[in-house]
Amino acid sequence: MSERGAAGTNDGDRDGWSGSAETAELAERAHLLDRSDPLATTRERFSLPPGLIYLDGNSLGALPTAVPERVAETIRRDWGQGLIASWWDAGWWEAPQRVGELIAPLLGAAPGQVVVGDSTSVNVFRAVVAGWRLAQQDDPGRTEIVVDDTTFPTDGYLAASAGRLLGARVRRAHPTDVNAFDEHTAVALINHVDYRTGRRWDLPAVTSRAQRAGARIVWDLSHSAGAMPVDLDRHGVDLAVGCGYKFLNGGPGAPSYLYVRSELQDRLDQPLPGWSSHAEPFAMEADHRPAPGIVRARGGTPEILSLLALEAALEVWQGVEIEQVRAKSLALTGFFMECVDALTEPGRFRVLTPRGDDRGSQVSLSAPDAAALLPRLADALVVGDHRPPDVLRFGFAPLYVGFTDALRAARTLARVAGRRDVTAG
Amino acid sequence: MSERGAAGTNDGDRDGWSGSAETAELAERAHLLDRSDPLATTRERFSLPPGLIYLDGNSLGALPTAVPERVAETIRRDWGQGLIASWWDAGWWEAPQRVGELIAPLLGAAPGQVVVGDSTSVNVFRAVVAGWRLAQQDDPGRTEIVVDDTTFPTDGYLAASAGRLLGARVRRAHPTDVNAFDEHTAVALINHVDYRTGRRWDLPAVTSRAQRAGARIVWDLSHSAGAMPVDLDRHGVDLAVGCGYKFLNGGPGAPSYLYVRSELQDRLDQPLPGWSSHAEPFAMEADHRPAPGIVRARGGTPEILSLLALEAALEVWQGVEIEQVRAKSLALTGFFMECVDALTEPGRFRVLTPRGDDRGSQVSLSAPDAAALLPRLADALVVGDHRPPDVLRFGFAPLYVGFTDALRAARTLARVAGRRDVTAG
Numbered sequence: 001m002s003e004r005g006a007a008g009t010n011d012g013d014r015d016g017w018s019g020s021a022e023t024a025e026l027a028e029r030a031h032l033l034d035r036s037d038p039l040a041t042t043r044e045r046f047s048l049p050p051g052l053i054y055l056d057g058n059s060l061g062a063l064p065t066a067v068p069e070r071v072a073e074t075i076r077r078d079w080g081q082g083l084i085a086s087w088w089d090a091g092w093w094e095a096p097q098r099v100g101e102l103i104a105p106l107l108g109a110a111p112g113q114v115v116v117g118d119s120t121s122v123n124v125f126r127a128v129v130a131g132w133r134l135a136q137q138d139d140p141g142r143t144e145i146v147v148d149d150t151t152f153p154t155d156g157y158l159a160a161s162a163g164r165l166l167g168a169r170v171r172r173a174h175p176t177d178v179n180a181f182d183e184h185t186a187v188a189l190i191n192h193v194d195y196r197t198g199r200r201w202d203l204p205a206v207t208s209r210a211q212r213a214g215a216r217i218v219w220d221l222s223h224s225a226g227a228m229p230v231d232l233d234r235h236g237v238d239l240a241v242g243c244g245y246k247f248l249n250g251g252p253g254a255p256s257y258l259y260v261r262s263e264l265q266d267r268l269d270q271p272l273p274g275w276s277s278h279a280e281p282f283a284m285e286a287d288h289r290p291a292p293g294i295v296r297a298r299g300g301t302p303e304i305l306s307l308l309a310l311e312a313a314l315e316v317w318q319g320v321e322i323e324q325v326r327a328k329s330l331a332l333t334g335f336f337m338e339c340v341d342a343l344t345e346p347g348r349f350r351v352l353t354p355r356g357d358d359r360g361s362q363v364s365l366s367a368p369d370a371a372a373l374l375p376r377l378a379d380a381l382v383v384g385d386h387r388p389p390d391v392l393r394f395g396f397a398p399l400y401v402g403f404t405d406a407l408r409a410a411r412t413l414a415r416v417a418g419r420r421d422v423t424a425g
Numbered sequence: 426m427s428e429r430g431a432a433g434t435n436d437g438d439r440d441g442w443s444g445s446a447e448t449a450e451l452a453e454r455a456h457l458l459d460r461s462d463p464l465a466t467t468r469e470r471f472s473l474p475p476g477l478i479y480l481d482g483n484s485l486g487a488l489p490t491a492v493p494e495r496v497a498e499t500i501r502r503d504w505g506q507g508l509i510a511s512w513w514d515a516g517w518w519e520a521p522q523r524v525g526e527l528i529a530p531l532l533g534a535a536p537g538q539v540v541v542g543d544s545t546s547v548n549v550f551r552a553v554v555a556g557w558r559l560a561q562q563d564d565p566g567r568t569e570i571v572v573d574d575t576t577f578p579t580d581g582y583l584a585a586s587a588g589r590l591l592g593a594r595v596r597r598a599h600p601t602d603v604n605a606f607d608e609h610t611a612v613a614l615i616n617h618v619d620y621r622t623g624r625r626w627d628l629p630a631v632t633s634r635a636q637r638a639g640a641r642i643v644w645d646l647s648h649s650a651g652a653m654p655v656d657l658d659r660h661g662v663d664l665a666v667g668c669g670y671k672f673l674n675g676g677p678g679a680p681s682y683l684y685v686r687s688e689l690q691d692r693l694d695q696p697l698p699g700w701s702s703h704a705e706p707f708a709m710e711a712d713h714r715p716a717p718g719i720v721r722a723r724g725g726t727p728e729i730l731s732l733l734a735l736e737a738a739l740e741v742w743q744g745v746e747i748e749q750v751r752a753k754s755l756a757l758t759g760f761f762m763e764c765v766d767a768l769t770e771p772g773r774f775r776v777l778t779p780r781g782d783d784r785g786s787q788v789s790l791s792a793p794d795a796a797a798l799l800p801r802l803a804d805a806l807v808v809g810d811h812r813p814p815d816v817l818r819f820g821f822a823p824l825y826v827g828f829t830d831a832l833r834a835a836r837t838l839a840r841v842a843g844r845r846d847v848t849a850g
Contacts, residue, residue: 047501047505049508060504062505062508063500063505071497075496076488076493078677081474083485084810085803118547119726120725122697153709153711154700156711160712160713161696166590251504251729252512253726253727271590272546272583273579274582275582278582288578299546299547300544300547303544305677383508383509387709
């Protein structure tokens with residue numbers, strides 16, 4: 001960070017903005033919204049740099065205060081002193097299931113259906129192949145994998161790789177296309193929220209369309225879970241994967257999770273088994289005999305330090321209802337869009353994120369100079385990110401971002417982007 | 426740990442062993458060997474519980490002293506304060522290659538050929554599929570994957586899974602079989618050291634046999650690298666994988682590494698690509714365009730906490746030559762077998778590990794009551810492990826195990842296993 005953001009300004013406003021009746025009204029509303037926010041105190045569960053408005057929790061969540069001590073204990077006591085015995089004594093062996101159970105309520109999943117480990121990429125591959133095979137068990141004539149045409153690129157690469165190995169055609173379709181799936185579709189891989197625009201697709205409707213066509217569905221929840229209810233059980237989703245390091249705040253590269261609906265677990269046939277997915281791991285049998293239940297979705301040895309950091313991070317959800325989070329997320333992103341409308345030059349930014357409730361917990365703005373604006377915002381202590389060619393993304397993590405933050409971010413944006421009645425800092 | 430190991434004994438010997446001329450001679454030799462050991466001081470680079478003889482570093486390496494602070498800084502400073510910017514400012518993005526370069530010298534690999542990330546299981550799958558495709562590029566008529574018949578089970582499961590996806594037959598063969606590979610073999614997956622017996626296979630000879638048959642070879646170095654030279658470049662190995670948490674001491678479930686010989690990298694066609702293996706990761710292109718060099722072997726987002734723990738752990742190798750490590754490893758394991766011969770009842774244990782230099786850095790003993798002996802040894806502060814049905818494994822990590830440790834372990838084993846001239850503690 002440079003000195004610019006912290007530098008004093010001639011009107012005493014730290015953002016260097018000269019103020020107006022419009023802003024005074026927004027500031028008053030932000031203040032009232034923060035005061036009545038039932039999640040106002042969860043910010044204390046995170047360690048954030050003072051003064052920073054962090055709007056990139058959809059890329060890397062902030063550090064929960066419980067994490068450093070938990071990881072330090074895992075290293076010094078459990079690894080350093082307990083050594084190999086900690087696989088049992090410190091609960092490492094069961095950790096993939098145990099952490100899965102902590103995530104399950106955020107997904108609307110009853111116990112026994114979520115396991116944690118490996119990267120999101122690896123679990124996307126695992127889920128697409130498993131979904132394909134489930135479909136083939138019912139109808140071996142199906143030939144296609146369908147991927148949403150707004151997918152995060154890696155999901156598309158992995159679906160293509162799976163398709164090549166499985167002898168499947170991979171087809172792109174738009175999530176709103178009512179004809180996206182047909183009798184050829186074996187499995188569909190759909191991102192719940194478009195990483196670029198923040199648009200949220202209709203999970204119940206798309207699930208239902210895929211299943212009515214006889215296909216299995218895999219949802220990538222990376223940009224939704226932790227910011228809104230997803231209700232996997234209620235909507236009868238087959239498989240889902242998601243990321244541990246965005247709204248779940250598990251730390252850089254935190255392991256991902258995999259959901260497999262209970263009724264499908266006995267038939268699950270996944271491509272990356274290991275001794276930890278074996279019915280008797282320590283029998284060291286030459287052939288893989290899959291464990292019952294969600295354990296059969298496990299892979300190799302989990303990266304314990306990263307996994308237990310995620311476990312500690314999940315403590316921030318104690319006493320938090322995901323419906324509250326969603327309500328605040330919609331209010332925050334809505335308020336931010338309103339502030340951007342009010343404070344920036346008309347036409348300066350195009351809002352890519354839907355104004356209705358069909359959005360996730362981010363606001364995406366396009367501007368030709370998006371890449372150049374990003375570091376200037378960071379200098380002014382507002383952190384978002386940039387997706388090429390011209391998108392600025394601002395993620396709103398309701399557990400640690402407030403309404404005054406949203407206003408300040410919009411005012412800073414207006415200032416760095418230039419506006420007649422804004423004094424440059 | 427119970428009180429038994431630490432309890433006083435009537436002759437002042439902490440192992441409760443009554444002594445003999447034979448033991449006095451072994452004790453004198455152990456003392457001299459420790460005194461002349463050029464690696465005697467590397468033990469100070471590890472945090473080990475006082476009094477514990479840890480002979481399971483072939484399963485989970487001990488904690489290097491540099492790790493706790495490095496991980497704590499990564500969490501508090503780089504994640505907590507640096508947040509998303511740490512992907513660049515703290516070097517997270519490049520870490521898979523950077524940590525690979527630290528491992529490369531242990532493998533006899535010139536720079537630019539090793540990358541770190543994902544579990545060993547995932548990298549075994551990645552390497553077998555990539556090896557198969559390299560072989561197909563030269564000769565599409567090849568139909569088989571060969572796996573050594575003493576493989577760690579997971580390797581076999583993943584080869585079977587890869588074979589099923591690739592339409593390949595998977596055949597088992599013994600590593601000493603001169604006819605193991607033929608014109609049908611596309612790729613061979615061989616464990617360098619048998620996890621069960623500790624037998625080391627002849628890497629140069631097997632590599633040469635596979636390649637003369639026109640096959641590609643993948644070595645699993647999990648039980649060898651870090652305990653002996655492997656000289657991948659010198660022997661023209663195609664691909665290799667290995668584990669970060671055994672002799673590399675990277676911590677529980679530390680990420681694994683993947684070696685791809687330079688000349689093959691432009692042709693590498695791996696099944697688990699991601700944006701981080703893309704030529705332009707932030708272009709977010711719909712199709713995967715592989716990066717040049719070893720970056721093309723990367724996968725999803727690496728689990729940074731576990732990865733940087735491994736990086737810090739690799740500091741223990743400063744000033745250490747892998748040839749010194751091998752010399753000490755052979756001397757230690759040889760001395761331990763000699764002590765077991767001398768101190769235990771003849772026929773009480775069968776030594777499964779070769780007496781010649783065709784062994785790794787472990788000694789495996791079979792006994793019908795192996796499973797029952799293990800906790801009694803642990804009570805007496807000697808930690809090994811058990812592999813069913815009847816194998817006790819003792820791993821000797823030359824950086825933190827000495828000759829007096831080896832003797833004490835053998836004396837403790839003799840005591841808990843019962844011997845006429847040994848007084849039970």
